[in-house]
Amino acid sequence: MAQVMRRAQGARRITTSFRNAEAGIWRTASRVAVLLPLTALVFAVTVLAIKARPAIVVNGWGFLSRSAWNGGQAYATTVNHIHGVAVPTGASYGAGPLLLGTAEAAVLAVIIALPISIGAAFALTERMPKWISQPLGFFVELLAGIPSVLFGLWGILVLGPFLATHIYPAIADNAPNVPVLNFFRGRGAVNGEGLATVGIVLALMIIPIITATTRDLFAQVPALPKEGGEALGMTDLEVARKVTIPWVRSGIIGATALGLGRALGETIAVAMISGAALTHGAYNIFGTFGTIAAAIVDELQSSATDATGFTTATLAELGLILAIVSVAVNLFARFIITRSSKIGAPLGA
Amino acid sequence: MTTSHSFPSTRKRRASTIAFRVGTYLALLLVLGPALWLVIGIVGRALPHFSFGVLNQALTPEGGGIENAIFGTLILMIGVFVIAGGIGVLAGLHLAEYSKPRKSGKASGGLLRTASDVLSGFPSIVLGYVGYVALVLGLHWGFSLLSAWIILSIMVVPYIAKATETSLRQVPTNYREGAVALGMPEGYALRKVVLKTATPGIVTGLLLAMAIAIGETAPLAYTAGPLPTSTASFTLTHHAVPYLTYLVFNYFDLSSPVTAKYIAYDAALLLLVLVLVLLVAARLIVNRTQRFSEGRHN
Numbered sequence: 323m324a325q326v327m328r329r330a331q332g333a334r335r336i337t338t339s340f341r342n343a344e345a346g347i348w349r350t351a352s353r354v355a356v357l358l359p360l361t362a363l364v365f366a367v368t369v370l371a372i373k374a375r376p377a378i379v380v381n382g383w384g385f386l387s388r389s390a391w392n393g394g395q396a397y398a399t400t401v402n403h404i405h406g407v408a409v410p411t412g413a414s415y416g417a418g419p420l421l422l423g424t425a426e427a428a429v430l431a432v433i434i435a436l437p438i439s440i441g442a443a444f445a446l447t448e449r450m451p452k453w454i455s456q457p458l459g460f461f462v463e464l465l466a467g468i469p470s471v472l473f474g475l476w477g478i479l480v481l482g483p484f485l486a487t488h489i490y491p492a493i494a495d496n497a498p499n500v501p502v503l504n505f506f507r508g509r510g511a512v513n514g515e516g517l518a519t520v521g522i523v524l525a526l527m528i529i530p531i532i533t534a535t536t537r538d539l540f541a542q543v544p545a546l547p548k549e550g551g552e553a554l555g556m557t558d559l560e561v562a563r564k565v566t567i568p569w570v571r572s573g574i575i576g577a578t579a580l581g582l583g584r585a586l587g588e589t590i591a592v593a594m595i596s597g598a599a600l601t602h603g604a605y606n607i608f609g610t611f612g613t614i615a616a617a618i619v620d621e622l623q624s625s626a627t628d629a630t631g632f633t634t635a636t637l638a639e640l641g642l643i644l645a646i647v648s649v650a651v652n653l654f655a656r657f658i659i660t661r662s663s664k665i666g667a668p669l670g671a
Numbered sequence: 672m673t674t675s676h677s678f679p680s681t682r683k684r685r686a687s688t689i690a691f692r693v694g695t696y697l698a699l700l701l702v703l704g705p706a707l708w709l710v711i712g713i714v715g716r717a718l719p720h721f722s723f724g725v726l727n728q729a730l731t732p733e734g735g736g737i738e739n740a741i742f743g744t745l746i747l748m749i750g751v752f753v754i755a756g757g758i759g760v761l762a763g764l765h766l767a768e769y770s771k772p773r774k775s776g777k778a779s780g781g782l783l784r785t786a787s788d789v790l791s792g793f794p795s796i797v798l799g800y801v802g803y804v805a806l807v808l809g810l811h812w813g814f815s816l817l818s819a820w821i822i823l824s825i826m827v828v829p830y831i832a833k834a835t836e837t838s839l840r841q842v843p844t845n846y847r848e849g850a851v852a853l854g855m856p857e858g859y860a861l862r863k864v865v866l867k868t869a870t871p872g873i874v875t876g877l878l879l880a881m882a883i884a885i886g887e888t889a890p891l892a893y894t895a896g897p898l899p900t901s902t903a904s905f906t907l908t909h910h911a912v913p914y915l916t917y918l919v920f921n922y923f924d925l926s927s928p929v930t931a932k933y934i935a936y937d938a939a940l941l942l943l944v945l946v947l948v949l950l951v952a953a954r955l956i957v958n959r960t961q962r963f964s965e966g967r968h969n
Contacts, residue, residue, distance in 0.1 A: 446699065460954060467886070468943070475713065589795065622893060
């Protein structure tokens with residue numbers, strides 16, 4: 323009997339000592355785990371910088387503006403040495419059109435997405451019964467989860483051909499031949515692949531992000547100032563423009579910047595719909611073009627066949643540029659959002 | 672929510688109110704309409720040619736089905752669930768419980784939380800390319816399961832960490848106080864009371880992360896490999912993994928095999944179903960548990 327008691331006490335002591343040590347285990351394990359995101363970011367940028375170095379040396383600053391995409395002799399049968407870097411004969415790379423295309427597509431997407439998102443957020447928060455707005459809001463959140471490859475497939479098979487047949491010709495024929503608007507003249511591919519379709523599809527992909535965030539922001543605006551505005555005889559539009567939107571303006575800017583970051587880095591949908599041009603930008607808004615992200619995924623095979631590794635290095639340089647741009651955009655967005663979440667008063671009012 | 676009505680003094684003002692209302696509903700329609708169109712477009716192309724035989728035939732250069740891609744996708748998912756799930760939950764635990772909010776300045780957490788946020792917005796293709804350069808080429812693993820697991824996990828850890836952190840912060844304070852009052856050791860209380868209460872939120876985060884992971888294409892092309900006829904197996908290195916998204920991306924306009932585009936449509940349909948199931952399941956968990964949580968007063 324005494325032995326059983328002693329054994330039970332021993333077992334309890336072990337359990338107790340484990341339970342007392344447990345806090346330390348959780349603390350240590352979580353401290354290690356939380357380092358992963360930062361480590362991964364630093365690792366990613368470092369690896370890209372090291373890999374890209376030969377390409378940066380050879381391609382020079384002109385890489386940012388030049389339009390050229392030529393792998394040179396396949397399988398690198400003859401090799402030149404430039405600044406001590408092995409380069410296949412005839413290889414010449416420039417990312418000018420890709421940089422331009424990335425910016426054009428992302429900006430176009432944001433221009434399309436922002437008004438629609440704000441309008442939809444108003445529809446979801448103002449004067450809509452909860453039993454309708456909640457399922458619709460859930461539906462919008464669902465959209466954010468649809469894989470981009472499905473957007474790509476739909477864009478190239480359904481949306482692109484539809485727009486190219488029914489919408490684009492009407493716009494192209496009626497756009498006046500003056501600066502800026504003459505970019506809307508001219509014809510694109512019959513299946514609709516090109517800048518305009520990519521902009522629309524990217525917009526559809528970032529709309530859920532901006533709409534969901536803006537809706538949550540609008541829901542936080544207190545009712546009193548809005549009702550005060552109405553009591554003064556303001557129309558709904560005036561209340562929206564003078565009370566609701568200024569109240570959460572910086573939050574909307576932050577959400578938009580997040581959407582912009584997503585659009586800049588979007589790959590597969592763009593690779594499927596852009597027409598994957600590497601050496602020229604879009605000649606008109608319907609024209610084919612390329613982006614950095616789409617070029618990286620499209621050039622997988624040619625990177626594998628370049629024995630000198632110069633194509634791989636050039637793609638790393640492209641990746642490094644994209645990484646720096648999107649980290650900058652994201653930091654800007656987070657900065658704005660953090661700042662706005664602390665301030666409860668309307669900004670700029 | 673306002674319920675009163677405004678009093679437009681002129682016809683123009685009344686018109687502007689109506690135009691604004693119509694405009695917002697039109698915007699909502701422009702959000703929801705294309706989404707329905709997308710679903711109809713994909714289902715409409717896949718269903719007429721769909722047969723269940725596709726699901727249990729492996730893909731060969733001559734045709735076949737998507738069995739190997741389904742298993743490859745599931746294997747990728749299992750690994751990401753274990754790796755990213757473990758790391759992400761622990762990271763979220765640290766952000767919620769151990770990183771003290773600063774008295775002034777940023778909301779809390781500082782560098783580590785910012786890094787996690789930035790990583791969630793990092794272009795997935797660039798991460799994939801890093802995996803290609805560092806793991807596939809650098810460590811000579813070749814296109815492989817292990818490199819895909821690692822890169823996908825890095826990609827989704829921020830989402831899991833965020834969901835875990837949010838969920839832990841919503842655990843009612845009096846649960847913790849009760850645990851302390853009962854004399855529970857700190858770590859035991861954390862596991863049995865705090866983490867247990869936060870489990871539904873954490874599971875939701877995991878499901879969303881899985882939905883993101885199986886929908887990725889770009890980072891997988893550079894790590895799991897662009898070889899859809901490969902067999903699905905748990906071989907860690909030197910063996911490319913087949914997965915559904917690559918079939919959609921690559922096969923929709925391939926001329927050979929002749930059934931290529933139907934394979935792409937079937938893969939797209941299955942992908943859509945898988946992702947929707949994960950997202951709806953995540954939502955149901957949120958709905959069932961939200962009413963008991965603290966910190967959501969709207």
